[in-house]
Amino acid sequence: MNRRIAVVSAVNPYPTDAGKKVVLAGLLSYFAERYGPEAVHYVHVGADDGSFPPPDWPTAASAVPAPRTHEAVRQVLTRTTTGRSSLQESLLRSPRTGEGIRRALDRVRPDTVVYDTVRMAQYAGQSGAALQICYLDDLFSERYATMLRTARLHPDIDIAPLGNFAGFVPAPLRPIAAHRCGWQSLLTVERHLIRRGEDRVAHDVDRALLISEPEAEILRARTGLGEDRIMSVPPLLAEPPRRTRRPSGRPEYVFLGQLSLPHNDDGLRSFLATVWPLVLATEPRARLRIIGRSPRPGLTEAVAAHADSVVLEGYVPDLAEALATATAMVNHLRFGSGIKLKVIEALGHDLPVVSTGIGAHGIDLSGTSGVLVADDPRDFATHLLELADPAANAVHSQAAAGHFARAYSRDAVLGRYDRAFAGR
Incomplete structure:
Protein backbone atom coordinates (compact mmCIF):
# COMPACT_ATOMS: atom_id res chain seq x y z
CA MET A 1 0.00 0.00 0.00
CA ALA A 238 7.60 -7.48 20.88
CA GLU A 239 6.83 -11.19 21.03
CA PRO A 240 8.22 -12.24 24.40
CA PRO A 241 10.97 -14.88 24.27
CA ARG A 242 9.55 -18.12 25.53
CA ARG A 243 10.96 -19.48 28.76
CA THR A 244 9.53 -22.39 30.72
CA ARG A 245 8.05 -21.14 34.00
CA ARG A 246 10.16 -22.50 36.84
CA PRO A 247 9.61 -20.48 40.02
CA SER A 248 12.40 -21.09 42.51
CA GLY A 249 11.79 -22.95 45.76
CA ARG A 250 12.51 -19.75 47.63
CA PRO A 251 9.66 -17.25 46.98
CA GLU A 252 11.09 -14.59 44.69
CA TYR A 253 9.05 -11.54 43.71
CA VAL A 254 9.87 -8.96 41.07
CA PHE A 255 9.13 -5.25 40.77
CA LEU A 256 9.74 -3.85 37.29
CA GLY A 257 9.77 -0.21 36.22
CA GLN A 258 11.54 3.09 35.75
CA LEU A 259 12.29 4.03 39.35
CA SER A 260 12.46 7.78 38.77
CA LEU A 261 8.75 7.83 37.93
CA PRO A 262 6.77 9.17 40.89
CA HIS A 263 4.24 6.34 41.03
CA ASN A 264 6.95 3.65 40.99
CA ASP A 265 9.09 5.38 43.60
CA ASP A 266 6.19 5.97 45.99
CA GLY A 267 4.63 2.56 45.43
CA LEU A 268 7.83 0.69 46.15
CA ARG A 269 8.67 2.64 49.30
CA SER A 270 5.12 2.14 50.56
CA PHE A 271 5.33 -1.58 49.78
CA LEU A 272 8.60 -1.96 51.66
CA ALA A 273 7.17 -0.14 54.67
CA THR A 274 3.74 -1.78 54.91
CA VAL A 275 3.57 -5.06 52.97
CA TRP A 276 7.04 -6.57 52.84
CA PRO A 277 7.42 -6.95 56.65
CA LEU A 278 4.15 -8.94 56.66
CA VAL A 279 5.48 -11.26 53.95
CA LEU A 280 8.76 -11.79 55.80
CA ALA A 281 6.98 -12.52 59.08
CA THR A 282 5.37 -15.59 57.46
CA GLU A 283 8.05 -16.46 54.90
CA PRO A 284 11.49 -15.17 56.02
CA ARG A 285 13.13 -16.74 52.95
CA ALA A 286 11.21 -14.43 50.57
CA ARG A 287 13.24 -12.22 48.25
CA LEU A 288 12.35 -9.12 46.24
CA ARG A 289 14.20 -8.17 43.05
CA ILE A 290 13.75 -4.54 41.98
CA ILE A 291 14.55 -4.23 38.28
CA GLY A 292 14.74 -0.64 37.04
CA ARG A 293 16.95 2.38 36.63
CA SER A 294 17.39 5.73 38.39
CA PRO A 295 16.22 5.14 41.99
CA ARG A 296 15.75 8.24 44.13
CA PRO A 297 17.69 8.51 47.41
CA GLY A 298 14.65 7.70 49.57
CA LEU A 299 14.13 4.41 47.75
CA THR A 300 17.80 3.49 48.02
CA GLU A 301 17.59 4.02 51.78
CA ALA A 302 14.41 1.92 52.04
CA VAL A 303 16.07 -0.94 50.15
CA ALA A 304 19.15 -0.73 52.38
CA ALA A 305 16.91 -1.28 55.41
CA HIS A 306 15.96 -4.68 53.91
CA ALA A 307 19.37 -5.62 52.59
CA ASP A 308 18.93 -9.30 53.52
CA SER A 309 15.82 -9.78 51.38
CA VAL A 310 15.68 -6.98 48.79
CA VAL A 311 18.10 -6.31 45.95
CA LEU A 312 18.16 -3.27 43.65
CA GLU A 313 19.35 -4.61 40.30
CA GLY A 314 19.04 -1.78 37.80
CA TYR A 315 18.74 -2.80 34.16
CA VAL A 316 18.59 -6.57 33.50
CA PRO A 317 19.47 -7.56 29.92
CA ASP A 318 17.65 -10.94 30.01
CA LEU A 319 14.29 -9.93 31.45
CA ALA A 320 12.64 -13.13 30.20
CA GLU A 321 14.90 -15.26 32.39
CA ALA A 322 14.25 -13.05 35.43
CA LEU A 323 10.48 -13.34 34.99
CA ALA A 324 10.59 -17.08 34.30
CA THR A 325 12.04 -17.81 37.74
CA ALA A 326 9.91 -15.29 39.66
CA THR A 327 6.97 -16.23 41.85
CA ALA A 328 4.93 -13.13 40.95
CA MET A 329 5.22 -9.51 39.92
CA VAL A 330 4.57 -6.82 42.53
CA ASN A 331 2.63 -3.80 41.25
CA HIS A 332 2.02 -1.82 44.43
CA LEU A 333 1.00 1.64 43.18
CA ARG A 334 -0.93 4.27 45.13
CA PHE A 335 -1.56 6.64 42.23
CA GLY A 336 -1.22 6.76 38.47
CA SER A 337 -3.34 6.51 35.34
CA GLY A 338 -3.69 4.31 32.30
CA ILE A 339 -2.70 0.69 31.86
CA LYS A 340 0.68 -0.21 33.32
CA LEU A 341 2.79 -1.91 30.66
CA LYS A 342 4.63 -3.93 33.29
CA VAL A 343 1.38 -5.80 33.99
CA ILE A 344 0.96 -6.66 30.32
CA GLU A 345 4.61 -7.67 30.10
CA ALA A 346 4.19 -10.01 33.07
CA LEU A 347 1.09 -11.59 31.50
CA GLY A 348 3.10 -12.14 28.31
CA HIS A 349 5.59 -14.16 30.35
CA ASP A 350 2.81 -16.17 32.06
CA LEU A 351 3.73 -14.46 35.34
CA PRO A 352 0.99 -13.80 37.93
CA VAL A 353 0.66 -10.22 39.17
CA VAL A 354 -0.38 -8.89 42.57
CA SER A 355 -1.53 -5.30 42.20
CA THR A 356 -3.40 -2.51 43.87
CA GLY A 357 -6.63 -1.40 42.25
CA ILE A 358 -4.97 1.69 40.80
CA GLY A 359 -2.10 -0.41 39.46
CA ALA A 360 -4.58 -2.68 37.66
CA HIS A 361 -6.55 0.25 36.16
CA GLY A 362 -7.74 -0.54 32.64
CA ILE A 363 -6.94 -4.26 32.87
CA ASP A 364 -9.86 -6.62 32.26
CA LEU A 365 -10.20 -8.52 35.54
CA SER A 366 -13.30 -10.49 34.60
CA GLY A 367 -12.92 -14.25 34.64
CA THR A 368 -9.45 -15.73 35.08
CA SER A 369 -6.98 -12.91 34.55
CA GLY A 370 -3.75 -13.85 36.33
CA VAL A 371 -3.97 -10.53 38.23
CA LEU A 372 -4.80 -10.55 41.95
CA VAL A 373 -5.91 -7.19 43.37
CA ALA A 374 -5.67 -5.90 46.94
CA ASP A 375 -5.37 -2.43 48.46
CA ASP A 376 -5.03 -3.43 52.10
CA PRO A 377 -1.41 -4.31 53.03
CA ARG A 378 -2.41 -7.54 54.78
CA ASP A 379 -4.52 -8.71 51.83
CA PHE A 380 -1.70 -7.81 49.44
CA ALA A 381 0.76 -9.89 51.49
CA THR A 382 -1.71 -12.78 51.62
CA HIS A 383 -1.93 -12.90 47.82
CA LEU A 384 1.87 -12.92 47.52
CA LEU A 385 2.14 -15.77 50.00
CA GLU A 386 -0.63 -17.75 48.27
CA LEU A 387 1.33 -17.62 45.02
CA ALA A 388 4.33 -19.17 46.74
CA ASP A 389 2.38 -22.45 46.64
CA PRO A 390 3.41 -24.24 43.39
CA ALA A 391 -0.10 -25.52 42.61
CA ALA A 392 -1.72 -22.08 43.05
CA ASN A 393 1.07 -20.47 41.08
CA ALA A 394 0.54 -22.86 38.16
CA VAL A 395 -3.19 -22.05 38.03
CA HIS A 396 -2.61 -18.30 37.98
CA SER A 397 0.27 -18.64 35.50
CA GLN A 398 -2.08 -20.39 33.09
CA ALA A 399 -4.67 -17.65 33.60
CA ALA A 400 -2.03 -14.98 32.85
CA ALA A 401 -1.05 -16.74 29.62
CA GLY A 402 -4.66 -16.96 28.46
CA HIS A 403 -5.31 -13.31 29.33
CA PHE A 404 -2.32 -12.16 27.27
CA ALA A 405 -3.29 -14.32 24.28
CA ARG A 406 -6.83 -12.96 24.02
CA ALA A 407 -6.12 -9.28 24.80
CA TYR A 408 -2.48 -8.35 24.12
CA SER A 409 -0.95 -10.85 21.71
CA ARG A 410 0.29 -9.55 18.38
Whole structure:
Protein backbone atom coordinates (compact mmCIF):
# COMPACT_ATOMS: atom_id res chain seq x y z
CA MET A 1 0.00 0.00 0.00
CA ASN A 2 1.45 3.37 -1.04
CA ARG A 3 1.06 5.35 2.18
CA ARG A 4 3.52 7.63 4.00
CA ILE A 5 3.50 7.88 7.81
CA ALA A 6 5.24 10.40 10.07
CA VAL A 7 5.58 10.12 13.85
CA VAL A 8 6.49 13.28 15.79
CA SER A 9 7.87 12.74 19.29
CA ALA A 10 10.28 14.17 21.86
CA VAL A 11 11.17 10.63 22.99
CA ASN A 12 13.73 8.29 21.45
CA PRO A 13 12.15 4.83 21.77
CA TYR A 14 15.44 2.94 21.82
CA PRO A 15 16.49 1.23 23.97
CA THR A 16 13.00 0.14 25.06
CA ASP A 17 13.73 0.46 28.78
CA ALA A 18 10.59 2.39 29.77
CA GLY A 19 6.88 1.97 29.10
CA LYS A 20 6.55 4.96 26.77
CA LYS A 21 9.48 3.73 24.68
CA VAL A 22 7.88 0.31 24.36
CA VAL A 23 4.72 1.91 22.97
CA LEU A 24 6.61 4.05 20.44
CA ALA A 25 8.77 1.14 19.32
CA GLY A 26 5.57 -0.86 18.82
CA LEU A 27 4.12 1.89 16.64
CA LEU A 28 7.23 1.97 14.45
CA SER A 29 7.19 -1.82 14.18
CA TYR A 30 3.52 -1.78 13.14
CA PHE A 31 3.92 0.96 10.53
CA ALA A 32 7.08 -0.60 9.08
CA GLU A 33 5.38 -3.98 8.80
CA ARG A 34 2.23 -2.58 7.20
CA TYR A 35 3.74 0.02 4.82
CA GLY A 36 7.47 -0.74 4.64
CA PRO A 37 10.32 0.94 6.61
CA GLU A 38 10.99 3.44 3.82
CA ALA A 39 7.40 4.78 4.12
CA VAL A 40 7.78 5.60 7.84
CA HIS A 41 9.53 8.75 9.06
CA TYR A 42 10.30 9.49 12.71
CA VAL A 43 10.68 13.18 13.59
CA HIS A 44 12.58 13.36 16.88
CA VAL A 45 12.36 16.67 18.72
CA GLY A 46 15.40 17.26 20.88
CA ALA A 47 18.20 15.46 19.01
CA ASP A 48 20.06 18.24 17.21
CA ASP A 49 23.68 17.27 17.90
CA GLY A 50 24.16 15.13 14.80
CA SER A 51 23.88 11.85 16.70
CA PHE A 52 20.38 11.08 15.46
CA PRO A 53 19.41 8.83 13.85
CA PRO A 54 21.91 6.14 14.79
CA PRO A 55 23.01 3.73 12.04
CA ASP A 56 20.68 0.93 13.16
CA TRP A 57 17.50 3.04 13.20
CA PRO A 58 14.69 0.92 11.68
CA THR A 59 12.93 3.59 9.57
CA ALA A 60 13.62 6.93 7.94
CA ALA A 61 14.20 9.64 10.56
CA SER A 62 15.24 13.24 11.14
CA ALA A 63 16.06 15.46 14.11
CA VAL A 64 14.47 18.76 15.11
CA PRO A 65 15.96 21.01 17.81
CA ALA A 66 14.06 21.41 21.05
CA PRO A 67 13.42 24.90 22.43
CA ARG A 68 16.43 26.62 23.98
CA THR A 69 16.34 27.26 27.72
CA HIS A 70 15.47 30.94 27.36
CA GLU A 71 12.70 30.08 24.89
CA ALA A 72 11.20 27.52 27.28
CA VAL A 73 11.30 29.97 30.20
CA ARG A 74 9.67 32.69 28.10
CA GLN A 75 6.89 30.34 26.97
CA VAL A 76 6.18 29.35 30.57
CA LEU A 77 6.00 32.99 31.63
CA THR A 78 3.85 34.11 28.72
CA ARG A 79 1.60 31.09 28.26
CA THR A 80 1.40 28.91 31.38
CA THR A 81 1.25 31.71 33.93
CA THR A 82 -1.50 33.35 31.87
CA GLY A 83 -3.48 30.10 31.52
CA ARG A 84 -3.01 29.75 27.77
CA SER A 85 -1.33 26.34 27.79
CA SER A 86 -0.06 23.65 30.13
CA LEU A 87 3.47 23.55 31.43
CA GLN A 88 4.42 20.53 29.33
CA GLU A 89 3.15 22.23 26.19
CA SER A 90 4.96 25.49 26.96
CA LEU A 91 8.28 23.78 27.65
CA LEU A 92 8.28 22.21 24.18
CA ARG A 93 6.93 25.19 22.28
CA SER A 94 9.06 27.56 20.22
CA PRO A 95 9.00 29.03 16.71
CA ARG A 96 12.31 27.28 16.00
CA THR A 97 10.95 23.86 16.94
CA GLY A 98 7.70 24.46 15.08
CA GLU A 99 9.57 25.49 11.95
CA GLY A 100 11.79 22.40 12.21
CA ILE A 101 8.77 20.11 12.42
CA ARG A 102 7.10 21.88 9.50
CA ARG A 103 10.18 21.51 7.30
CA ALA A 104 10.62 17.85 8.19
CA LEU A 105 6.99 17.12 7.34
CA ASP A 106 7.20 19.14 4.12
CA ARG A 107 10.07 16.90 3.00
CA VAL A 108 8.16 13.72 3.85
CA ARG A 109 4.71 14.86 2.71
CA PRO A 110 3.00 12.18 4.82
CA ASP A 111 -0.54 10.97 4.39
CA THR A 112 -0.79 10.38 8.15
CA VAL A 113 0.95 12.16 11.03
CA VAL A 114 0.95 10.70 14.54
CA TYR A 115 1.75 13.23 17.26
CA ASP A 116 3.03 11.86 20.54
CA THR A 117 0.88 13.39 23.32
CA VAL A 118 -0.50 16.89 23.71
CA ARG A 119 2.93 18.52 23.80
CA MET A 120 3.62 17.47 20.19
CA ALA A 121 0.01 17.77 19.03
CA GLN A 122 0.18 21.52 19.64
CA TYR A 123 2.02 21.54 16.29
CA ALA A 124 -0.78 19.68 14.48
CA GLY A 125 -1.99 21.41 11.37
CA GLN A 126 1.47 22.13 9.94
CA SER A 127 1.69 19.09 7.67
CA GLY A 128 -1.38 19.21 5.45
CA ALA A 129 -1.68 15.46 6.00
CA ALA A 130 -5.00 13.84 5.19
CA LEU A 131 -5.11 12.18 8.63
CA GLN A 132 -3.78 13.65 11.88
CA ILE A 133 -3.73 11.48 14.99
CA CYS A 134 -2.67 12.23 18.54
CA TYR A 135 -1.47 9.36 20.70
CA LEU A 136 -2.39 10.78 24.10
CA ASP A 137 -0.94 7.83 26.04
CA ASP A 138 -2.68 8.43 29.40
CA LEU A 139 -4.91 11.29 30.47
CA PHE A 140 -2.42 13.37 32.41
CA SER A 141 -5.31 15.27 33.96
CA GLU A 142 -6.48 12.01 35.56
CA ARG A 143 -2.95 11.10 36.62
CA TYR A 144 -2.48 14.43 38.38
CA ALA A 145 -5.88 14.09 40.04
CA THR A 146 -4.92 10.74 41.58
CA MET A 147 -1.58 12.17 42.71
CA LEU A 148 -3.36 15.01 44.51
CA ARG A 149 -5.91 12.64 46.08
CA THR A 150 -3.11 10.39 47.30
CA ALA A 151 -1.26 13.37 48.76
CA ARG A 152 -4.36 14.32 50.75
CA LEU A 153 -4.77 10.77 52.06
CA HIS A 154 -1.10 10.33 52.92
CA PRO A 155 0.39 13.56 54.34
CA ASP A 156 3.86 11.99 54.51
CA ILE A 157 3.99 11.17 50.80
CA ASP A 158 7.01 12.44 48.86
CA ILE A 159 6.23 12.85 45.16
CA ALA A 160 8.65 14.00 42.48
CA PRO A 161 5.99 15.07 39.97
CA LEU A 162 8.33 15.85 37.07
CA GLY A 163 9.56 12.27 36.78
CA ASN A 164 11.14 11.58 33.38
CA PHE A 165 9.83 14.94 32.14
CA ALA A 166 12.43 16.70 34.32
CA GLY A 167 14.89 16.59 31.42
CA PHE A 168 12.69 19.03 29.49
CA VAL A 169 12.43 21.47 32.40
CA PRO A 170 15.06 24.23 32.53
CA ALA A 171 17.17 24.05 35.70
CA PRO A 172 15.93 27.43 37.04
CA LEU A 173 12.34 26.09 37.13
CA ARG A 174 12.98 22.69 38.75
CA PRO A 175 13.08 23.90 42.38
CA ILE A 176 9.36 24.74 42.13
CA ALA A 177 8.59 21.02 42.23
CA ALA A 178 11.08 20.15 44.94
CA HIS A 179 8.86 20.86 47.96
CA ARG A 180 5.40 19.66 48.93
CA CYS A 181 3.69 23.03 48.76
CA GLY A 182 5.32 23.74 45.40
CA TRP A 183 4.45 20.49 43.68
CA GLN A 184 0.90 20.41 45.01
CA SER A 185 0.29 23.89 43.65
CA LEU A 186 2.00 22.95 40.40
CA LEU A 187 -0.11 19.81 39.96
CA THR A 188 -3.34 21.65 40.78
CA VAL A 189 -2.70 24.25 38.09
CA GLU A 190 -1.26 21.80 35.57
CA ARG A 191 -4.18 19.42 35.97
CA HIS A 192 -6.60 22.17 34.93
CA LEU A 193 -4.44 23.34 32.03
CA ILE A 194 -3.61 19.89 30.64
CA ARG A 195 -7.25 18.83 30.84
CA ARG A 196 -8.15 21.80 28.66
CA GLY A 197 -5.31 20.85 26.30
CA GLU A 198 -6.48 17.24 26.08
CA ASP A 199 -10.02 18.31 25.24
CA ARG A 200 -8.80 20.82 22.68
CA VAL A 201 -6.50 18.34 20.94
CA ALA A 202 -9.26 15.73 20.76
CA HIS A 203 -11.32 18.23 18.75
CA ASP A 204 -8.39 19.48 16.65
CA VAL A 205 -7.11 16.14 15.35
CA ASP A 206 -8.95 13.49 13.38
CA ARG A 207 -8.43 10.82 16.02
CA ALA A 208 -7.17 10.67 19.60
CA LEU A 209 -5.82 7.42 21.01
CA LEU A 210 -5.45 6.31 24.61
CA ILE A 211 -4.00 3.13 26.04
CA SER A 212 -6.89 2.67 28.50
CA GLU A 213 -10.53 2.17 27.48
CA PRO A 214 -11.86 3.65 30.78
CA GLU A 215 -9.88 6.81 30.04
CA ALA A 216 -11.13 6.85 26.45
CA GLU A 217 -14.64 6.79 27.89
CA ILE A 218 -13.79 9.72 30.18
CA LEU A 219 -12.49 11.78 27.27
CA ARG A 220 -15.50 10.92 25.10
CA ALA A 221 -17.81 12.08 27.90
CA ARG A 222 -15.83 15.30 28.39
CA THR A 223 -15.72 16.23 24.71
CA GLY A 224 -18.93 14.75 23.33
CA LEU A 225 -16.92 12.97 20.62
CA GLY A 226 -17.72 9.43 19.54
CA GLU A 227 -15.81 6.16 19.33
CA ASP A 228 -14.73 6.96 15.78
CA ARG A 229 -12.77 9.98 17.10
CA ILE A 230 -11.51 8.72 20.47
CA MET A 231 -10.29 5.12 20.69
CA SER A 232 -8.27 2.93 23.02
CA VAL A 233 -5.39 0.86 21.66
CA PRO A 234 -3.30 -1.58 23.68
CA PRO A 235 0.48 -1.51 23.24
CA LEU A 236 2.05 -3.69 20.57
CA LEU A 237 4.76 -5.56 22.43
CA ALA A 238 7.60 -7.48 20.88
CA GLU A 239 6.83 -11.19 21.03
CA PRO A 240 8.22 -12.24 24.40
CA PRO A 241 10.97 -14.88 24.27
CA ARG A 242 9.55 -18.12 25.53
CA ARG A 243 10.96 -19.48 28.76
CA THR A 244 9.53 -22.39 30.72
CA ARG A 245 8.05 -21.14 34.00
CA ARG A 246 10.16 -22.50 36.84
CA PRO A 247 9.61 -20.48 40.02
CA SER A 248 12.40 -21.09 42.51
CA GLY A 249 11.79 -22.95 45.76
CA ARG A 250 12.51 -19.75 47.63
CA PRO A 251 9.66 -17.25 46.98
CA GLU A 252 11.09 -14.59 44.69
CA TYR A 253 9.05 -11.54 43.71
CA VAL A 254 9.87 -8.96 41.07
CA PHE A 255 9.13 -5.25 40.77
CA LEU A 256 9.74 -3.85 37.29
CA GLY A 257 9.77 -0.21 36.22
CA GLN A 258 11.54 3.09 35.75
CA LEU A 259 12.29 4.03 39.35
CA SER A 260 12.46 7.78 38.77
CA LEU A 261 8.75 7.83 37.93
CA PRO A 262 6.77 9.17 40.89
CA HIS A 263 4.24 6.34 41.03
CA ASN A 264 6.95 3.65 40.99
CA ASP A 265 9.09 5.38 43.60
CA ASP A 266 6.19 5.97 45.99
CA GLY A 267 4.63 2.56 45.43
CA LEU A 268 7.83 0.69 46.15
CA ARG A 269 8.67 2.64 49.30
CA SER A 270 5.12 2.14 50.56
CA PHE A 271 5.33 -1.58 49.78
CA LEU A 272 8.60 -1.96 51.66
CA ALA A 273 7.17 -0.14 54.67
CA THR A 274 3.74 -1.78 54.91
CA VAL A 275 3.57 -5.06 52.97
CA TRP A 276 7.04 -6.57 52.84
CA PRO A 277 7.42 -6.95 56.65
CA LEU A 278 4.15 -8.94 56.66
CA VAL A 279 5.48 -11.26 53.95
CA LEU A 280 8.76 -11.79 55.80
CA ALA A 281 6.98 -12.52 59.08
CA THR A 282 5.37 -15.59 57.46
CA GLU A 283 8.05 -16.46 54.90
CA PRO A 284 11.49 -15.17 56.02
CA ARG A 285 13.13 -16.74 52.95
CA ALA A 286 11.21 -14.43 50.57
CA ARG A 287 13.24 -12.22 48.25
CA LEU A 288 12.35 -9.12 46.24
CA ARG A 289 14.20 -8.17 43.05
CA ILE A 290 13.75 -4.54 41.98
CA ILE A 291 14.55 -4.23 38.28
CA GLY A 292 14.74 -0.64 37.04
CA ARG A 293 16.95 2.38 36.63
CA SER A 294 17.39 5.73 38.39
CA PRO A 295 16.22 5.14 41.99
CA ARG A 296 15.75 8.24 44.13
CA PRO A 297 17.69 8.51 47.41
CA GLY A 298 14.65 7.70 49.57
CA LEU A 299 14.13 4.41 47.75
CA THR A 300 17.80 3.49 48.02
CA GLU A 301 17.59 4.02 51.78
CA ALA A 302 14.41 1.92 52.04
CA VAL A 303 16.07 -0.94 50.15
CA ALA A 304 19.15 -0.73 52.38
CA ALA A 305 16.91 -1.28 55.41
CA HIS A 306 15.96 -4.68 53.91
CA ALA A 307 19.37 -5.62 52.59
CA ASP A 308 18.93 -9.30 53.52
CA SER A 309 15.82 -9.78 51.38
CA VAL A 310 15.68 -6.98 48.79
CA VAL A 311 18.10 -6.31 45.95
CA LEU A 312 18.16 -3.27 43.65
CA GLU A 313 19.35 -4.61 40.30
CA GLY A 314 19.04 -1.78 37.80
CA TYR A 315 18.74 -2.80 34.16
CA VAL A 316 18.59 -6.57 33.50
CA PRO A 317 19.47 -7.56 29.92
CA ASP A 318 17.65 -10.94 30.01
CA LEU A 319 14.29 -9.93 31.45
CA ALA A 320 12.64 -13.13 30.20
CA GLU A 321 14.90 -15.26 32.39
CA ALA A 322 14.25 -13.05 35.43
CA LEU A 323 10.48 -13.34 34.99
CA ALA A 324 10.59 -17.08 34.30
CA THR A 325 12.04 -17.81 37.74
CA ALA A 326 9.91 -15.29 39.66
CA THR A 327 6.97 -16.23 41.85
CA ALA A 328 4.93 -13.13 40.95
CA MET A 329 5.22 -9.51 39.92
CA VAL A 330 4.57 -6.82 42.53
CA ASN A 331 2.63 -3.80 41.25
CA HIS A 332 2.02 -1.82 44.43
CA LEU A 333 1.00 1.64 43.18
CA ARG A 334 -0.93 4.27 45.13
CA PHE A 335 -1.56 6.64 42.23
CA GLY A 336 -1.22 6.76 38.47
CA SER A 337 -3.34 6.51 35.34
CA GLY A 338 -3.69 4.31 32.30
CA ILE A 339 -2.70 0.69 31.86
CA LYS A 340 0.68 -0.21 33.32
CA LEU A 341 2.79 -1.91 30.66
CA LYS A 342 4.63 -3.93 33.29
CA VAL A 343 1.38 -5.80 33.99
CA ILE A 344 0.96 -6.66 30.32
CA GLU A 345 4.61 -7.67 30.10
CA ALA A 346 4.19 -10.01 33.07
CA LEU A 347 1.09 -11.59 31.50
CA GLY A 348 3.10 -12.14 28.31
CA HIS A 349 5.59 -14.16 30.35
CA ASP A 350 2.81 -16.17 32.06
CA LEU A 351 3.73 -14.46 35.34
CA PRO A 352 0.99 -13.80 37.93
CA VAL A 353 0.66 -10.22 39.17
CA VAL A 354 -0.38 -8.89 42.57
CA SER A 355 -1.53 -5.30 42.20
CA THR A 356 -3.40 -2.51 43.87
CA GLY A 357 -6.63 -1.40 42.25
CA ILE A 358 -4.97 1.69 40.80
CA GLY A 359 -2.10 -0.41 39.46
CA ALA A 360 -4.58 -2.68 37.66
CA HIS A 361 -6.55 0.25 36.16
CA GLY A 362 -7.74 -0.54 32.64
CA ILE A 363 -6.94 -4.26 32.87
CA ASP A 364 -9.86 -6.62 32.26
CA LEU A 365 -10.20 -8.52 35.54
CA SER A 366 -13.30 -10.49 34.60
CA GLY A 367 -12.92 -14.25 34.64
CA THR A 368 -9.45 -15.73 35.08
CA SER A 369 -6.98 -12.91 34.55
CA GLY A 370 -3.75 -13.85 36.33
CA VAL A 371 -3.97 -10.53 38.23
CA LEU A 372 -4.80 -10.55 41.95
CA VAL A 373 -5.91 -7.19 43.37
CA ALA A 374 -5.67 -5.90 46.94
CA ASP A 375 -5.37 -2.43 48.46
CA ASP A 376 -5.03 -3.43 52.10
CA PRO A 377 -1.41 -4.31 53.03
CA ARG A 378 -2.41 -7.54 54.78
CA ASP A 379 -4.52 -8.71 51.83
CA PHE A 380 -1.70 -7.81 49.44
CA ALA A 381 0.76 -9.89 51.49
CA THR A 382 -1.71 -12.78 51.62
CA HIS A 383 -1.93 -12.90 47.82
CA LEU A 384 1.87 -12.92 47.52
CA LEU A 385 2.14 -15.77 50.00
CA GLU A 386 -0.63 -17.75 48.27
CA LEU A 387 1.33 -17.62 45.02
CA ALA A 388 4.33 -19.17 46.74
CA ASP A 389 2.38 -22.45 46.64
CA PRO A 390 3.41 -24.24 43.39
CA ALA A 391 -0.10 -25.52 42.61
CA ALA A 392 -1.72 -22.08 43.05
CA ASN A 393 1.07 -20.47 41.08
CA ALA A 394 0.54 -22.86 38.16
CA VAL A 395 -3.19 -22.05 38.03
CA HIS A 396 -2.61 -18.30 37.98
CA SER A 397 0.27 -18.64 35.50
CA GLN A 398 -2.08 -20.39 33.09
CA ALA A 399 -4.67 -17.65 33.60
CA ALA A 400 -2.03 -14.98 32.85
CA ALA A 401 -1.05 -16.74 29.62
CA GLY A 402 -4.66 -16.96 28.46
CA HIS A 403 -5.31 -13.31 29.33
CA PHE A 404 -2.32 -12.16 27.27
CA ALA A 405 -3.29 -14.32 24.28
CA ARG A 406 -6.83 -12.96 24.02
CA ALA A 407 -6.12 -9.28 24.80
CA TYR A 408 -2.48 -8.35 24.12
CA SER A 409 -0.95 -10.85 21.71
CA ARG A 410 0.29 -9.55 18.38
CA ASP A 411 -2.72 -10.89 16.49
CA ALA A 412 -5.13 -9.32 18.99
CA VAL A 413 -3.45 -5.92 18.87
CA LEU A 414 -2.87 -5.66 15.11
CA GLY A 415 -6.58 -5.62 14.42
CA ARG A 416 -7.06 -2.74 16.87
CA TYR A 417 -4.22 -0.81 15.22
CA ASP A 418 -5.61 -1.37 11.72
CA ARG A 419 -8.86 0.27 12.83
CA ALA A 420 -7.20 3.10 14.77
CA PHE A 421 -4.81 4.12 11.99
CA ALA A 422 -7.13 3.52 9.05
CA GLY A 423 -7.89 6.48 6.82
CA ARG A 424 -11.18 8.26 7.02
